[in-house]
Amino acid sequence: MTPNNTPPVQRRIDGLALFMSRIAGWVYVACAMMITFDIIARNFFGFSSKATVELSGYALGLGISWGLAGAFVARMHVRVDMLLEKLPRSPRAWLHLLALLLLLGFLGVVAYGVIYLVNDSWEFDAHDLSALQIPLWVPQGAFTFGILALIGVVLVALVRVVRLLLAGDPDGVNAVMRQKSASEEAEEAIEASHAAPATAVAEGRAC
Amino acid sequence: ADTKPLEITAVTQVGPLFPQYTKVDIPILRDELQAKSGGKIKVKLASYPEMNVGGPEVLRLLRSGQIDIGAVTLATASGDVPLLDGFDLPGLNNSIPQARKVADALAPFADEKLRRLGVKLIATYTYTPQMLFCNRPVTGLGSLKGLKVRVAGPALGALVESFGGQPVSLAFGEVYTALERKTVDCAITGVGSGNSAKWTEVSSSLYTRIISGATAGYLVNLSWWTKLDPSLRTMINDSLMKVQEAQWKLADEATQDGVDCNVGNAAKCKIHALATHPMTAVKSNPADDATVKAALTDRILPDWVKRCGPDCGDIFNRVVTPVTGVAYKK
Amino acid sequence: MLALAIFALIGGALFLAGTSISVPAVGAVLFVIAFAFFFAAGVHIAAALGTLGVMFGLIYLDRPFWNFVGEIVWGPSTNFVLVAVPLFILMGEIMLRAGLSDKLYRCLALWTGRLPGGLLHTNIIASGVFSAISGSSVATAATMGSVALPYFARTGYSPRWVLGSVAAGGALGNLIPPGITFILYGLMTETSVGALYKAAIGPSVLVVVLFLLLIAMHGMKDRQRAEHAASWAEKFRSLLDLVPTIILIVLVLGSIYVGWATPTESAALGVVGAIAIAAISRRLDWKMLNESAVNTSHVTAMLGLILFGAYILNHVLTHLGVPRAASEMLKGLSMQPWIAMLLIMGFYIALGTFMEGLSMIIATTPVIFPIVLALGYDPVWFGVVVTMAVEIALISPPDGTVLYVLQGMRKDGGSLSDVFSGVMPFVFVYILAMVMLLAFPQIALYIPNLYK
Numbered sequence A: 001m002t003p004n005n006t007p008p009v010q011r012r013i014d015g016l017a018l019f020m021s022r023i024a025g026w027v028y029v030a031c032a033m034m035i036t037f038d039i040i041a042r043n044f045f046g047f048s049s050k051a052t053v054e055l056s057g058y059a060l061g062l063g064i065s066w067g068l069a070g071a072f073v074a075r076m077h078v079r080v081d082m083l084l085e086k087l088p089r090s091p092r093a094w095l096h097l098l099a100l101l102l103l104l105g106f107l108g109v110v111a112y113g114v115i116y117l118v119n120d121s122w123e124f125d126a127h128d129l130s131a132l133q134i135p136l137w138v139p140q141g142a143f144t145f146g147i148l149a150l151i152g153v154v155l156v157a158l159v160r161v162v163r164l165l166l167a168g169d170p171d172g173v174n175a176v177m178r179q180k181s182a183s184e185e186a187e188e189a190i191e192a193s194h195a196a197p198a199t200a201v202a203e204g205r206a207c
Numbered sequence B: 001a002d003t004k005p006l007e008i009t010a011v012t013q014v015g016p017l018f019p020q021y022t023k024v025d026i027p028i029l030r031d032e033l034q035a036k037s038g039g040k041i042k043v044k045l046a047s048y049p050e051m052n053v054g055g056p057e058v059l060r061l062l063r064s065g066q067i068d069i070g071a072v073t074l075a076t077a078s079g080d081v082p083l084l085d086g087f088d089l090p091g092l093n094n095s096i097p098q099a100r101k102v103a104d105a106l107a108p109f110a111d112e113k114l115r116r117l118g119v120k121l122i123a124t125y126t127y128t129p130q131m132l133f134c135n136r137p138v139t140g141l142g143s144l145k146g147l148k149v150r151v152a153g154p155a156l157g158a159l160v161e162s163f164g165g166q167p168v169s170l171a172f173g174e175v176y177t178a179l180e181r182k183t184v185d186c187a188i189t190g191v192g193s194g195n196s197a198k199w200t201e202v203s204s205s206l207y208t209r210i211i212s213g214a215t216a217g218y219l220v221n222l223s224w225w226t227k228l229d230p231s232l233r234t235m236i237n238d239s240l241m242k243v244q245e246a247q248w249k250l251a252d253e254a255t256q257d258g259v260d261c262n263v264g265n266a267a268k269c270k271i272h273a274l275a276t277h278p279m280t281a282v283k284s285n286p287a288d289d290a291t292v293k294a295a296l297t298d299r300i301l302p303d304w305v306k307r308c309g310p311d312c313g314d315i316f317n318r319v320v321t322p323v324t325g326v327a328y329k330k
Numbered sequence C: 001m002l003a004l005a006i007f008a009l010i011g012g013a014l015f016l017a018g019t020s021i022s023v024p025a026v027g028a029v030l031f032v033i034a035f036a037f038f039f040a041a042g043v044h045i046a047a048a049l050g051t052l053g054v055m056f057g058l059i060y061l062d063r064p065f066w067n068f069v070g071e072i073v074w075g076p077s078t079n080f081v082l083v084a085v086p087l088f089i090l091m092g093e094i095m096l097r098a099g100l101s102d103k104l105y106r107c108l109a110l111w112t113g114r115l116p117g118g119l120l121h122t123n124i125i126a127s128g129v130f131s132a133i134s135g136s137s138v139a140t141a142a143t144m145g146s147v148a149l150p151y152f153a154r155t156g157y158s159p160r161w162v163l164g165s166v167a168a169g170g171a172l173g174n175l176i177p178p179g180i181t182f183i184l185y186g187l188m189t190e191t192s193v194g195a196l197y198k199a200a201i202g203p204s205v206l207v208v209v210l211f212l213l214l215i216a217m218h219g220m221k222d223r224q225r226a227e228h229a230a231s232w233a234e235k236f237r238s239l240l241d242l243v244p245t246i247i248l249i250v251l252v253l254g255s256i257y258v259g260w261a262t263p264t265e266s267a268a269l270g271v272v273g274a275i276a277i278a279a280i281s282r283r284l285d286w287k288m289l290n291e292s293a294v295n296t297s298h299v300t301a302m303l304g305l306i307l308f309g310a311y312i313l314n315h316v317l318t319h320l321g322v323p324r325a326a327s328e329m330l331k332g333l334s335m336q337p338w339i340a341m342l343l344i345m346g347f348y349i350a351l352g353t354f355m356e357g358l359s360m361i362i363a364t365t366p367v368i369f370p371i372v373l374a375l376g377y378d379p380v381w382f383g384v385v386v387t388m389a390v391e392i393a394l395i396s397p398p399d400g401t402v403l404y405v406l407q408g409m410r411k412d413g414g415s416l417s418d419v420f421s422g423v424m425p426f427v428f429v430y431i432l433a434m435v436m437l438l439a440f441p442q443i444a445l446y447i448p449n450l451y452k
Ligand code: NA
Pocket: C130, C131, C132, C133, C134, C135, C136, C172, C173, C174, C175, C176, C177, C178, C179
């Protein structure tokens, strides 16, 4: 996932980001279970949770935001780079820097907005309208934390890229910032489909 | 002197074709106010979808000063100001004039509490009241026993439970399919909103008892309002007062019209869309009265006071009890 | 080059609208240039959309819109309807790792293998059946490809046609309900997902039939069919192998149909069903479930970030009155609506050649949708058009994820150009289906209109 020459600090940070996305992923699994439970309870046992809509919404919010940093570490955030790929290595390295700076600027605005939101909900003691009356600052605070974590990993990448640029190592920058190509994504899908032992098909057995 | 006119941004109503928008807001709040001001006021008016927002966002838009005037159902803000739920607790108002009386009684208290959010309540209005849409025959709330009913919020849930029904929480956008596929047997919403969401296509019985209201308000950004030039403020206030009267009158007409349109009574259907799959109207059943009243006083009202604080109970008894005869017992 | 087409379109809308709103023509031109530069320079799509929104807001809006950004991103991030997106992705990841597809394929091969075109039909039909569970095209292609490709080793089938038909089958994943594209589109345009699913039935059948005809025509010429003719007993016995797939279809689509679950909820049933079936086929372990969960979180986060940027840009453009002005402008022009619609379709197909399909929807819908409404087209119908555009994007060279999936699965060491040239006839047929949908909107709207 990360190049072999990754410094240990970087590894630890990447590990943390991936740990957060693992939590985000399992939140989705839990969410599926909760909704399924609600469906079964409603259809067969005559009751239903009165907050599934709200809780699933928060699960999605947490899932999105806590997966952001891990997705960055796994180079999943999409860029359109038709021109980038065709440039010589040095200008390409500087454009990577530009991408990081704009991403940080954008995330800064988003972070300001969500912190404002949490503060607002806290100050006005806002609750949701579900039966659980959840204070909104709780899910919104968790959501904000995920965005701050993404800012953290982007900052770390920025420091790394600036250092490499100052050291006159554009190839290093390009290696760090290299985007995941469609073919790499494909490779992962293929790996996943072979994760299980060879199938009966390969043995040519009919059904 | 040729000064720049005051530009007011207002976001009101759930759809650009809603009668509350086309018959009241556009002619009075926008056109008439502009004309009367003699060029001193310019109104930029839009409905929710035109600004790509929903009710809760309108409230936030207003508070953060993106817009100056906003119209939202009071329930939208009840997570922040629980008193607002007191305007239309399920079972409290069984007619539009009755809902108006309660709104007038509670409005000053609501305004007081809303100041905390940086907004001011200037005028009230109402959407068409909430009724029961079912995809099977019903004779009243008594038929809800064992049925799955989509409700928004715990108070309506309590009412449904007191009749032995099972309240279900579903996103509004999923209710159409849920009624069609019989995921739920019934759903409660405004008789007009059910019409515009085309629930008539997927449900057969409309129980015409008013189950709950949908009182709403015209709110303004408080700091904008206080900084306004006093003569302009009076002008805007007068306009909103006129809007208030027009909206309550419209609501009274629209309630019956909503029923007529939903049951396919073409001659009387003027405001809403005539249902292509007419529903059957079921008259309000007096047998429901006792249970509704008990649910209100024993469960819904105490739950609300618990959420809202003891002073809500006092306010209720002081101003709402005289106009409804319903009292909160500690 | 193609990118310029988009920017010209968005910029053109801004420009046309320039007279009636507070953005001068210079602003519109700047917008287009900045957009084109950000895109070509490899700026993250989310940041490109968001930064432009913020820049425009700072220059032209006189309200403190930055205080509203939190609400802008929080709203869609917690919308219940959108919950179905990660759930469908998760289900696809689990089914992929559980190898749920081989029995389905082998069984269908017995039934379709003797037609002219032989096993190539199986590729389409098996993928189509799988698509009735899966909401994701990449998952469909990867799952069916891993089974189908080994089947063709040491046969006389042309590798191009094998790869092309498997890719085309994958591109049914979103179109045949359920589908993630419909959910995203429904969220962004407030269109009912249930209605979109109904509207997709006609076009799905059309695309499948056109694919089968294409294969049959090719098969008549090349006389390809399976060598082994299965007996009826064999055929019927094989139906047992369809049981797991049918159970999942019943869970996902059947639960909506009989009213146990809403379209959103059915995605959750699908996840639980996929886990159960993986467990029964002894493919379930913590590692695979964990990998599925992590991948789901990354894909969803990627989409979520773009959603943030798109919603910020959308908020600013809406408050500037751009969509409204642009659509009023369009109403004023005396252009035939169908010409405008052809342009929009062409724009999507062009954009799709180099952009990932789902991000394409999120990034463009807020600008395009009001225009489509102004042209007088049905939102449900357009949802199907957009979904077909996304499917075409996924299989159109040079940047189609599905194509890379298949190339990576090949064991014969052939070149990528086989995949590219193999899929082209199917891409053209898909585009033909889109044009037919324009000419005969009833293909999509007949079934949803049965209720009106
Ligand atoms: Na599908």
